[in-house]
Amino acid sequence: MTSNSPAASAVAAAIAETGLTVETRELPKLERTVARALVPGQDRVDDATFRAALCTVRRKPWGSRLMDLTRRAGQVWVTRADTEAAAATIDEPEPADAQLLDALGVVVRARLRASAPTPEAAVETVRADLFDGTGRVLTPAETETLSRAVAEAFALDPQSGFVEGMRRDADIRRQEQEAIEQAARTRRTEEERRLQEWETSLVGFSEVPRLLRCSGKEALRWIAENRLPVARRVPQPDGTEHWEFDPRELVALRKHLPEWRGGAPTSPALVPDAGTRKVGNAVIARVAALDRYAAHFKTARALKRRITLVTGPTNSGKSHTALEALARAESGMALAPLRLLAHEFREALTARGVPTSLATGEERIDVPGSRHLAATVEMCPLHNPVDVAIIDEAQMLSDPDRGAAWTAAIMGAPARHLYVLGAPDCVPMVRRIAELCGDPLDEVRLERKGPLVTASEAVQVKDLKPHDALIAFSRREVLDLRALLLARGRKVAVVYGALSPEVRRAEAQRFNDGAADILIATDAIGMGLNLTIRRVIFTALRKFDGTQTRDLNAQEVKQIGGRAGRYGKHEQGVVAVLAGAGSVSFVRAMLAAPPAEPTDLRPQVQPDSDIIQAVAAEIGSESLFGVLSRIRRAVLRHDDPNYRLANMEQAFAIATALEGVTGLTLAQRWVYAMCPVDDRDNGIQRLVQWAADHAAGRPVIPPGTGRLPPAESADRIELERAEKRHKRLVAWRWLALRFPDAYRANEDAEDATARLNDWIEDVLRQQSSRARADNAEQPAHKRSGPYKPGKGPGGNGRKPRSAART
Numbered sequence: 001m002t003s004n005s006p007a008a009s010a011v012a013a014a015i016a017e018t019g020l021t022v023e024t025r026e027l028p029k030l031e032r033t034v035a036r037a038l039v040p041g042q043d044r045v046d047d048a049t050f051r052a053a054l055c056t057v058r059r060k061p062w063g064s065r066l067m068d069l070t071r072r073a074g075q076v077w078v079t080r081a082d083t084e085a086a087a088a089t090i091d092e093p094e095p096a097d098a099q100l101l102d103a104l105g106v107v108v109r110a111r112l113r114a115s116a117p118t119p120e121a122a123v124e125t126v127r128a129d130l131f132d133g134t135g136r137v138l139t140p141a142e143t144e145t146l147s148r149a150v151a152e153a154f155a156l157d158p159q160s161g162f163v164e165g166m167r168r169d170a171d172i173r174r175q176e177q178e179a180i181e182q183a184a185r186t187r188r189t190e191e192e193r194r195l196q197e198w199e200t201s202l203v204g205f206s207e208v209p210r211l212l213r214c215s216g217k218e219a220l221r222w223i224a225e226n227r228l229p230v231a232r233r234v235p236q237p238d239g240t241e242h243w244e245f246d247p248r249e250l251v252a253l254r255k256h257l258p259e260w261r262g263g264a265p266t267s268p269a270l271v272p273d274a275g276t277r278k279v280g281n282a283v284i285a286r287v288a289a290l291d292r293y294a295a296h297f298k299t300a301r302a303l304k305r306r307i308t309l310v311t312g313p314t315n316s317g318k319s320h321t322a323l324e325a326l327a328r329a330e331s332g333m334a335l336a337p338l339r340l341l342a343h344e345f346r347e348a349l350t351a352r353g354v355p356t357s358l359a360t361g362e363e364r365i366d367v368p369g370s371r372h373l374a375a376t377v378e379m380c381p382l383h384n385p386v387d388v389a390i391i392d393e394a395q396m397l398s399d400p401d402r403g404a405a406w407t408a409a410i411m412g413a414p415a416r417h418l419y420v421l422g423a424p425d426c427v428p429m430v431r432r433i434a435e436l437c438g439d440p441l442d443e444v445r446l447e448r449k450g451p452l453v454t455a456s457e458a459v460q461v462k463d464l465k466p467h468d469a470l471i472a473f474s475r476r477e478v479l480d481l482r483a484l485l486l487a488r489g490r491k492v493a494v495v496y497g498a499l500s501p502e503v504r505r506a507e508a509q510r511f512n513d514g515a516a517d518i519l520i521a522t523d524a525i526g527m528g529l530n531l532t533i534r535r536v537i538f539t540a541l542r543k544f545d546g547t548q549t550r551d552l553n554a555q556e557v558k559q560i561g562g563r564a565g566r567y568g569k570h571e572q573g574v575v576a577v578l579a580g581a582g583s584v585s586f587v588r589a590m591l592a593a594p595p596a597e598p599t600d601l602r603p604q605v606q607p608d609s610d611i612i613q614a615v616a617a618e619i620g621s622e623s624l625f626g627v628l629s630r631i632r633r634a635v636l637r638h639d640d641p642n643y644r645l646a647n648m649e650q651a652f653a654i655a656t657a658l659e660g661v662t663g664l665t666l667a668q669r670w671v672y673a674m675c676p677v678d679d680r681d682n683g684i685q686r687l688v689q690w691a692a693d694h695a696a697g698r699p700v701i702p703p704g705t706g707r708l709p710p711a712e713s714a715d716r717i718e719l720e721r722a723e724k725r726h727k728r729l730v731a732w733r734w735l736a737l738r739f740p741d742a743y744r745a746n747e748d749a750e751d752a753t754a755r756l757n758d759w760i761e762d763v764l765r766q767q768s769s770r771a772r773a774d775n776a777e778q779p780a781h782k783r784s785g786p787y788k789p790g791k792g793p794g795g796n797g798r799k800p801r802s803a804a805r806t
Contacts (some may be wrong), residue, residue, distance in 0.1 A: 007043075010038060010042075017047070034050065034053050034745060035436075045624075054093040055091055055093055058093065059088060060329065062086075062090060063080065063084045063086035065100060066078075066100055067240070070104070074643065075145060075146075076136065076142060077129075077149075078104070082108055082111060086108075091102055097406065097739075098538055105152075110147060110153075111707055112150050116706070119150050123143070125703075126146060127310060129706060135685070144163060176696075182660065186333065187625065195629055198246075199633075201246065208768055217244065218260075226641070228250070231245055235788075249611050271786065294438075297414075299412075299414040303414060305416060307418045308418070308442045309420045309422075311422055311426065312445060312448070313562050314562025315448050315565060316447060317453075319390075319729050323348055324386045326354075327353075327416075330387055331374075333372065333373040333374075333381070334346075334372075334374045334375070334380045335375055335376065335391045335413070335630065336375070336392050336401075337377055337388065337395075338376065338501065338527060339362070342358060343374070343501070345374040350371055354372050355367045356372040361372060362733040363733070377402075377405045378405045385414040385415070387417065388416070388419065389413045389416065390421065391406070392421045393468075397410075398426075400646075405565055410433050416502070423555060423558070424445070428601055432601045433603055446555065448562070450565045451571075452565055452573045453573070454587050455574050455575065456584070458578060458584060459535075459576045464518055465534075467517070468518055469518075469519040469537060469564070470526070473522055476496055478520050478521065485518055490518050491518065492518050493515075494764060495524055498720075498723040499524075502757040503764070506761045523559075524673075525560065532565050533565070534562060534573070536574070536580065538561075538575075540581055541577065551586075553590070553596065554591075558590070561573075575591060590694055600644060623666075624655040627666070628652050632651040651730075653684055654677075654684055657685070658687075661692050672689055676734060677727075679725055687731070702745050702746075702749035702752065705722070705752045705759070706721065708722065711762035712763075719733075719763055722760055724758055733749050733750070
């Protein structure tokens with residue numbers, strides 16, 4: 001504003017009349033605020049209007065002042081949203097701190113009351129939210145302060161003992177946590193010492209003939225035949241290796257020497273696997289080690305299995321082909337990569353008149369008399385033979401996080417006829433697994449039912465049409481695009497990894513039914529979800545894969561792009577790029593590329609509970625940290641010809657953190673190590689807290705929903721907080737199925753999960769409706785401008801903003 005503007009004149013006059021002090025830095029914003037309230041042609045405002053304008057200018061500083069006051073008072077659970085809400089209620093331009101704190105107290109008490117049904121649960125919800133958001137654990141003193149605020153919010157009698165009880169509980173937990181950390185350090189030190197002693201006990205090759213009572217030539221031959229295990233191979237500066245052996249293992253192998261010297265011929269060095277039927281029963285009977293992984297699945301090895309590998313691109317009918325065979329079988333199972341897809345398998349079988357039960361990591365549906373099961377891959381039952389089994393999405397064999405689960409399922413599924421479904425890229429790996437198992441393999445190659453074509457040019461945002469799907473590679477980008485399209489009056493549905501299967505399905509249904517005409521999704525749509533997409537449009541051609549930002553590969557473009565052109569709905573599918581996101585020619589090249597040859601044909605493996613117990617018995621330790629350390633260093637060699645050890649970093653991190661929790665068996669700690677938690681949200685620390693309660697005989701309380709504001713007014717932070725709470729509940733329910741005595745309140749957890757799912761879907765649905773209504777009232781020139789995506793291959797060379805994995 002200029003010094004002689006009407007607003008400046010009005011502000012100057014009001015200051016003189018009211019006697020209120022206004023800082024020079026406040027004047028520009030104050031003048032702009034007053035300008036909006038001025039009647040055209042006037043340069044004066046009344047006292048009430050001026051005071052209201054001054055309050056508007058000062059509300060943000062008041063919020064900052066309140067944050068400062070609460071932090072000094074140790075009220076670390078007070079949020080920025082709380083202070084802003086309190087500042088919005090102040091209508092006095094010069095409030096004292098006491099007045100600000102009174103207004104904040106009203107807001108905080110309302111939030112605490114709405115966060116949980118009981119005072120105890122309210123304290124736990126606030127602690128969990130703080131821990132999720134910042135990793136901060138409240139001190140006993142901070143817990144006491146919080147408990148006092150909760151007691152006030154719930155109008156508890158000061159003599160109830162609530163505050164004192166919560167402080168006492170916090171003291172106990174702090175002492176327990178310190179004891180756990182100290183015990184963990186001690187036990188890790190002890191296990192590392194034991195491991196060092198074992199490594200020190202290893203001997204070089206020169207000692208092998210003496211210990212085994214054989215010649216050096218025989219020892220070399222038996223090493224080449226994989227009969228003598230090399231415990232460690234230490235690279236030398238000259239490029240050679242120094243081999244080390246466990247003398248106890250060598251002595252134990254003496255009894256096999258007569259057989260080795262005059263027995264049956266051995267298998268070729270690169271093929272031997274105790275799981276093949278060519279290997280003697282004596283070897284199979286041994287406790288299965290990871291380098292003889294196929295032998296571990298005794299029920300499957302006892303069956304005469306046949307594997308049919310069905311490959312083809314998306315929309316080629318792979319699932320339909322296998323489901324028909326499964327429905328005709330007297331017994332069977334269908335294994336899916338996602339809980340959502342397991343439900344779809346169950347529904348497909350039920351629709352064919354086949355009663356089918358369900359088993360996923362967090363739920364069970366037992367249908368009396370059913371002889372068919374739909375399950376997630378990790379839940380594959382290994383001991384009940386069936387006639388037919390289906391394993392879907394076999395290209396997941398190469399996935400660094402879950403590939404070992406597909407190895408175990410394909411090797412261990414006890415089915416007389418096993419259908420393995422996947423993209424063409426999985427063929428070499430499935431062939432190798434069939435060879436290691438000694439199972440005959442048939443291959444069926446299907447073609448796509450409708451053509452898939454590349455758009456001739458990039459697509460502008462203004463040219464989006466119903467049944468288009470925009471593909472981004474982070475939650476943030478999905479929500480940015482959603483906000484842009486809502487502002488343009490479009491009906492939008494979203495799908496991304498943090499959403500629960502129930503919400504994903506509801507959003508997909510809105511899109512399929514026409515309640516939303518545009519779908520915005522991450523690559524979470526690459527598996528599952530029947531979607532009537534006409535055109536898949538990439539908004540970026542690069543993604544962050546957890547390690548680096550890189551170009552999309554051919555399999556990713558095919559898997560995601562192949563979702564376009566649903567058979568029976570659209571004659572052809574179209575794959576395109578959003579204008580500014582990269583080159584259409586890149587997409588065309590990726591779609592035309594042949595299946596990628598895997599760089600390593602060895603399937604990934606990881607131990608299960610039986611193998612963990614066997615290794616523990618061998619090394620004489622009940623420490624999961626010690627067992628996993630030995631497995632990582634020695635049980636499966638890096639150069640094993642048949643298998644490679646899967647990425648077990650998270651399991652190792654959980655085992656390390658649990659080392660100080662006493663009162664849990666080795667098997668129980670292994671279950672905790674397999675629990676699906678997200679360490680980016682402090683999941684491992686929370687898991688240790690739950691395990692400590694379990695070990696102490698205390699019931700593990702399920703996470704709550706926290707306060708859920710009206711869906712139509714929820715912001716992104718509240719939506720993300722609800723998604724994180726849902727993740728907590730998924731982990732809690734996963735453990736409840738395995739430890740029902742400790743995780744007792746399963747119904748409460750299911751109710752909380754359902755409330756969160758309903759609320760999240762309401763947020764996505766109602767905000768879409770509200771945005772369209774708001775947009776209809778906006779003049780065209782005020783609607784949102786164009787979207788500017790990051791550049792991909794073939795663009796201007798700039799990388800898009802890094803995206804988090806979905």
